Every structure is written in C-alpha cells, then in structure tokens.
Amino acid sequence: MDVIVAGSRAELDEARAALGIGARWGDRDGRTLALVPTMGALHEGHLSLIRLAKEHADHVAVSIFVNPLQFGPNEDFSRYPRTFEADVAACRTEGVDIVFAPSAEEMYPPDRQVSVSAGHMGTIVEGAFRPGHFDGVLTVVLKLFNLVRPSVAIFGQKDAQQLAMIRRMVADLDVPVRIIGAPIVREPDGLALSSRNRYLSPDEREIALALSRALHEGAGHRTPWEIVAATRQVLDAAPLTVDYVVLADPATFAEVADDHVGEAVLAVAARVGTTRLIDNVIVTLP
Structure with missing residues (x-):
C-alpha cells in the first residue's frame, strides 16, 4: 500500500x-x-x-x-x-x-x-x-x-x-x-544531523564541529563543575557565539547540583554565523 x-x-x-x-x-x-x-x-x-x-x-x-x-x-x-x-x-x-x-x-x-x-x-x-x-x-x-x-x-x-x-x-x-x-544521529565527523545544517557554508560547518568536540571533551570529566568548564573552554576557543552550556537533570532540565549522582544532560547552544545549533550528550556522574 x-x-x-x-x-x-x-x-x-x-x-x-x-x-x-x-x-x-x-x-x-x-x-x-x-x-x-x-x-x-x-x-x-x-x-x-x-x-x-x-x-x-x-x-x-x-x-x-x-x-x-x-x-x-x-x-x-x-x-x-x-x-x-x-x-x-x-x-x-x-x-x-x-x-x-x-x-x-x-x-x-x-x-x-x-x-x-x-x-x-x-x-x-x-x-x-x-x-x-x-x-x-x-x-x-x-x-x-x-x-x-x-x-x-x-x-x-x-x-x-x-x-x-x-x-x-x-x-x-x-x-x-x-x-x-x-538517539542522536551524527555525521562521521561528529556533527549532529539537523535540518538547519544546510544553512552552513563549508567554513561554518567546520566551525560547527566545535559543538560535538566540546561535548566529547566535557563528558570526559567527573564533576559538574569540571564538565561544564571543559565544555565551555572548547567552545570559547572557536569563532562562534555561545548561548549556553548547561549540565541538567534529564527530567526537569534544572541544573544539577555539585553532588548529583547518575545521568545528566550536557547541553549546548551556539550561533555559527546566522545559524543557531543545539547539541547534547548524556553523561553519568559517579
């Protein structure tokens, strides 16, 4: 049919x-x-x-x-x-x-x-x-x-x-x-698929890879403060405008406390040229 x-x-x-x-x-x-x-x-x-x-x-x-x-x-x-x-x-x-x-x-x-x-x-x-x-x-x-x-x-x-x-x-x-x-579907180089990716020029697309790199870097740390700081450091080094970096409770999206244990969402949003992109990764805090 x-x-x-x-x-x-x-x-x-x-x-x-x-x-x-x-x-x-x-x-x-x-x-x-x-x-x-x-x-x-x-x-x-x-x-x-x-x-x-x-x-x-x-x-x-x-x-x-x-x-x-x-x-x-x-x-x-x-x-x-x-x-x-x-x-x-x-x-x-x-x-x-x-x-x-x-x-x-x-x-x-x-x-x-x-x-x-x-x-x-x-x-x-x-x-x-x-x-x-x-x-x-x-x-x-x-x-x-x-x-x-x-x-x-x-x-x-x-x-x-x-x-x-x-x-x-x-x-x-x-x-x-x-x-x-x-689950999020990504390009081989890590860029999260989005309908808005078609707005990006080749140079802007290269810049946009900073989002997934930043999440990967942040997810390698163990405390909320370290995770957010490491993520932001990568983004701040790229020629884009960061809207937010947050480590949030997956159910409420409130920022997690320093003593949070279990899953959290590491979420970022940034503007590359005129295109606004979001991305995230799930991390587990011991």
Missing part, C-alpha cells in the same frame, strides 16, 4: 480507517499506530525515528508541519527549509503509512484562543533564549496527538529539553501516548 498523504482532519480519519485503526486512541483489533512528528526537510536523523517507530507499532504516521507558534519574531520561520515532495518520497521509501501535512489554517483556526503553557520548565535553558517556544511546541504536539491518536510517538534526543517537556505534558495531562526517545 502506497503512503497516504492527508492534508485535513477528514483525510486523516479516512487514512486511519483505511488502515483498519478506527477513530479511537491507540489500537483496534491489535493494530497500533506510531507517530513521528517533524517539520519536514527530512534527513537521516528523521529516517532513524521512522525505523524505530516501525519497531514499536504496526503502522507509522509522519506529520510534516512547520509550526509557526514555536518560532520567535526574529527566528527563521520564513526560510526554514521546505522540501515536501522529497519528504514524501523518503517516507514512501521507508514504508510510512500516513503523511499528515496540514496547513496552518487547518491546525489553527482563526478563532483559536487556548494554548498549552509550558510552565516554569519552558522558561529555562533553551526556553530562556526562545521565550514562548515551548508553549508553541507543546500546543502543536498535543494537537497532533489528538488528531492522529497514536499509541506511541517518537522524538529525537537531540532536542533533549523538548523531549523532557513532552514527557512532562503527557504525564501531567494524562495523554494516552507512550513517548520514546531516539
């Missing part, structure tokens, strides 16, 4: 029915649906999410929607890469069952008034540099969950704070979707 492209709620419901899933959340007669939410411009990182989704459900839906609510007034919404035909072709090759590609008008009617608030967690680390960003992320993700009604949803670890916040929303609002985090 070829991939079904749905642009509206009605077409999405028809696609679910064609797969024998029905209108309810989760499954019917044992048939399960996984959702991979994306903003398009698919790369190997996205395809790895699709492959993981196929391991956890009978059918896979991929959403392609550049969400205006999560972009600030000076961010790159208008120039964010849009490669819809290539994205659908990639989904077809990977055996995706449904591509849900709604318009902004379909997702956000003009009389819409209610949005999701990310709370305090949405104002720290990445949220401190992108006010309102996580409100927009959680609003669109909740809407996608309500429309697609999957059993499971797959998100990449590269957006580690986003992953933590979606898990928090699902728990706090009793959303019946299991959230699975997928």
Whole structure:
C-alpha cells in the first residue's frame, strides 16, 4: 500500500480507517499506530525515528508541519527549509503509512484562543533564549496527538529539553501516548544531523564541529563543575557565539547540583554565523 498523504482532519480519519485503526486512541483489533512528528526537510536523523517507530507499532504516521507558534519574531520561520515532495518520497521509501501535512489554517483556526503553557520548565535553558517556544511546541504536539491518536510517538534526543517537556505534558495531562526517545544521529565527523545544517557554508560547518568536540571533551570529566568548564573552554576557543552550556537533570532540565549522582544532560547552544545549533550528550556522574 502506497503512503497516504492527508492534508485535513477528514483525510486523516479516512487514512486511519483505511488502515483498519478506527477513530479511537491507540489500537483496534491489535493494530497500533506510531507517530513521528517533524517539520519536514527530512534527513537521516528523521529516517532513524521512522525505523524505530516501525519497531514499536504496526503502522507509522509522519506529520510534516512547520509550526509557526514555536518560532520567535526574529527566528527563521520564513526560510526554514521546505522540501515536501522529497519528504514524501523518503517516507514512501521507508514504508510510512500516513503523511499528515496540514496547513496552518487547518491546525489553527482563526478563532483559536487556548494554548498549552509550558510552565516554569519552558522558561529555562533553551526556553530562556526562545521565550514562548515551548508553549508553541507543546500546543502543536498535543494537537497532533489528538488528531492522529497514536499509541506511541517518537522524538529525537537531540532536542533533549523538548523531549523532557513532552514527557512532562503527557504525564501531567494524562495523554494516552507512550513517548520514546531516539538517539542522536551524527555525521562521521561528529556533527549532529539537523535540518538547519544546510544553512552552513563549508567554513561554518567546520566551525560547527566545535559543538560535538566540546561535548566529547566535557563528558570526559567527573564533576559538574569540571564538565561544564571543559565544555565551555572548547567552545570559547572557536569563532562562534555561545548561548549556553548547561549540565541538567534529564527530567526537569534544572541544573544539577555539585553532588548529583547518575545521568545528566550536557547541553549546548551556539550561533555559527546566522545559524543557531543545539547539541547534547548524556553523561553519568559517579
């Protein structure tokens, strides 16, 4: 069966029915649906999410929607890469069952008034540099969950704070979707795959490798202070602008205390030319 492209709620419901899933959340007669939410411009990182989704459900839906609510007034919404035909072709090759590609008008009617608030967690680390960003992320993700009604949803670890916040929303609002985090996919030289990498010139791409080098250096140390200091030292030596270096609790994204034991997320954000990049690595503190 070829991939079904749905642009509206009605077409999405028809696609679910064609797969024998029905209108309810989760499954019917044992048939399960996984959702991979994306903003398009698919790369190997996205395809790895699709492959993981196929391991956890009978059918896979991929959403392609550049969400205006999560972009600030000076961010790159208008120039964010849009490669819809290539994205659908990639989904077809990977055996995706449904591509849900709604318009902004379909997702956000003009009389819409209610949005999701990310709370305090949405104002720290990445949220401190992108006010309102996580409100927009959680609003669109909740809407996608309500429309697609999957059993499971797959998100990449590269957006580690986003992953933590979606898990928090699902728990706090009793959303019946299991959230699975997928490992970061990197180029052979260590650069984390991102749709925004295509903005980088060859020289800027070389500079951007400082992010993964810095994380590798920081992860080799044993205390929070040493980890953060070593990471920042590498970044400060590169011709880029650092937004933050933080060692955070994976569940809350609060900075860990000096006596923290167990897993933590070492996260960085920096601007290379006009392109803002994020990256992270999980470290274990003894």
